Amino acid sequence: MSDPTALDPRLAEAARHVPLARATLDRLRRPRSSLEVSLPVRGDDGEVRSLAAYRVRWDTTRGPGKGGVRFHPEVDRAMTERLALGMTLKTALLDLPYGGAKGGVRLDAKQASAAELERVARAWVSGMADVLGPERDIPAPDLYTNERIMAWMVDQWTATVRGHQPAAFTGKPLALGGSHGRTTATADGAKHVIDALAPKLDLAGDPPTVAVQGFGNAGAELAEQLFHAGYRVVAVSDSRGAILDHGGLHVPSVRRVKERGEGLRSVLCEGSVCEAREHERLEPGDLLTLDVDVLVPAALGGVITEANADAVRAGVIVEVANEPVTAEADAILAERGVTVVPDVLASGGGVTVSYFEWVQNRQGLRWGAEEVARRLGERLRATAAETWGRAEELGVPLRTAASALALERIDVAASARDSLT
Ligand code: NAD
Numbered sequence: 001m002s003d004p005t006a007l008d009p010r011l012a013e014a015a016r017h018v019p020l021a022r023a024t025l026d027r028l029r030r031p032r033s034s035l036e037v038s039l040p041v042r043g044d045d046g047e048v049r050s051l052a053a054y055r056v057r058w059d060t061t062r063g064p065g066k067g068g069v070r071f072h073p074e075v076d077r078a079m080t081e082r083l084a085l086g087m088t089l090k091t092a093l094l095d096l097p098y099g100g101a102k103g104g105v106r107l108d109a110k111q112a113s114a115a116e117l118e119r120v121a122r123a124w125v126s127g128m129a130d131v132l133g134p135e136r137d138i139p140a141p142d143l144y145t146n147e148r149i150m151a152w153m154v155d156q157w158t159a160t161v162r163g164h165q166p167a168a169f170t171g172k173p174l175a176l177g178g179s180h181g182r183t184t185a186t187a188d189g190a191k192h193v194i195d196a197l198a199p200k201l202d203l204a205g206d207p208p209t210v211a212v213q214g215f216g217n218a219g220a221e222l223a224e225q226l227f228h229a230g231y232r233v234v235a236v237s238d239s240r241g242a243i244l245d246h247g248g249l250h251v252p253s254v255r256r257v258k259e260r261g262e263g264l265r266s267v268l269c270e271g272s273v274c275e276a277r278e279h280e281r282l283e284p285g286d287l288l289t290l291d292v293d294v295l296v297p298a299a300l301g302g303v304i305t306e307a308n309a310d311a312v313r314a315g316v317i318v319e320v321a322n323e324p325v326t327a328e329a330d331a332i333l334a335e336r337g338v339t340v341v342p343d344v345l346a347s348g349g350g351v352t353v354s355y356f357e358w359v360q361n362r363q364g365l366r367w368g369a370e371e372v373a374r375r376l377g378e379r380l381r382a383t384a385a386e387t388w389g390r391a392e393e394l395g396v397p398l399r400t401a402a403s404a405l406a407l408e409r410i411d412v413a414a415s416a417r418d419s420l421t
Pocket residue numbers: 141142143144186213214215216217218219237238239240284298299300301320321322347348350351
């Protein structure tokens with residue numbers, strides 16, 4: 001981008017559809033704060049190495065920063081800022097009382113020992129302590145971070161502030177103030193969104209067919225829920241391989257094999273449904289262009305681009321990963337009539353249950369699993385319906401409608417703050 005303060009092009013397009021105060025768009029041109037620090041961390045080999053670490057609050061008009069922390073070798077300031085803007089739109093769309101934030105450490109977590117990960121997690125909290133807090137900025141898990149890492153982080157926070165503040169982090173273990181429903185929240189939310197939109201989407205297959213890229217926390221859980229709901233999940237992939245069965249995979253069996261650490265390539269038939277079948281191996285990239293009703297990218301960003309968007313044959317793409325469809329691909333898919341359910345909506349379940357966790361922590365209460373599930377379903381289904389309605393009203397894709405709704409909410413809050421009288 002030549003002008004670092006230029007508005008993201010997809011956001012600029014959404015802004016054309018809603019009357020906004022000029023000051024609102026100005027707020028969204030650059031981060032509220034963007035912190036880059038160097039974390040010296042000792043490895044198990046005794047050497048100290050300095051890791052690049054980030055925390056960005058893109059906007060805090062509607063409340064404190066909220067967003068995950070990822071440990072990944074490709075993390076940099078630009079990626080963290082882009083994702084923090086995305087969180088700003090997601091929390092506004094879902095009407096959560098937050099702004100948007102994101103953080104990370106540039107690190108290959110797969111190569112790190114548990115002891116090294118603990119030192120990195122604790123160093124990240126110490127490095128970012130000035131900008132964090134339950135009313136300032138509340139981190140959560142993201143790629144290659146999980147509730148164990150959140151436990152170390154909240155423990156480090158306790159030592160830093162000399163007090164117990166569970167609401168400073170979400171995605172914690174239940175024993176440390178975590179919420180029921182957090183681990184499956186993203187998949188649960190995506191399923192609610194699919195259920196809410198299914199009657200309006202043209203899911204031609206009977207049953208509708210699905211392919212899922214990324215058989216991790218979110219992707220595997222969603223694949224299993226769709227399987228139990230009667231969808232035919234024909235292909236799934238992870239970082240090591242992809243499998244295909246046009247007759248439908250027995251997803252719980254695939255999951256059990258993967259959980260035993262054997263990888264998808266080694267899936268053998270197990271249980272009545274799949275005993276008679278062999279799974280075909282598939283080139284992982286080919287999963288994205290399978291002839292299915294629903295394609296679920298649930299792994300990495302930027303996987304559907306102008307290079308392969310023309311080859312996508314799915315009628316509906318449900319973005320569980322952050323930013324799996326690029327802006328260029330969006331334009332091609334819209335032209336071809338492919339419906340993209342955007343990440344801000346489809347993967348909103350995680351931050352919604354994070355919000356429920358924060359609320360419970362601040363009240364000193366614990367809600368039961370059913371209450372969390374009920375509240376999640378209500379919010380996600382209502383937001384999906386609202387987004388669909390706005391898309392129809394404006395005659396725009398769901399992503400533009402979702403961004404327009406988010407911008408409107410930010411604008412109302414910004415105008416209230418900025419009003420002169
Ligand atoms: P995860 O680490 O549990 O799973 C990611 C999966 O993707 C793994 O199975 C990995 O093997 C697979 N993968 C990696 N590279 C791949 C490739 N090239 N092809 C196919 N598969 C590949 O992570 P997760 O929590 O399930 O998150 C997945 C995505 O969803 C991320 O983009 C994340 O930012 C997004 N997301 C997650 C949450 C959440 O609460 N978990 C919330 C919102 C968005």
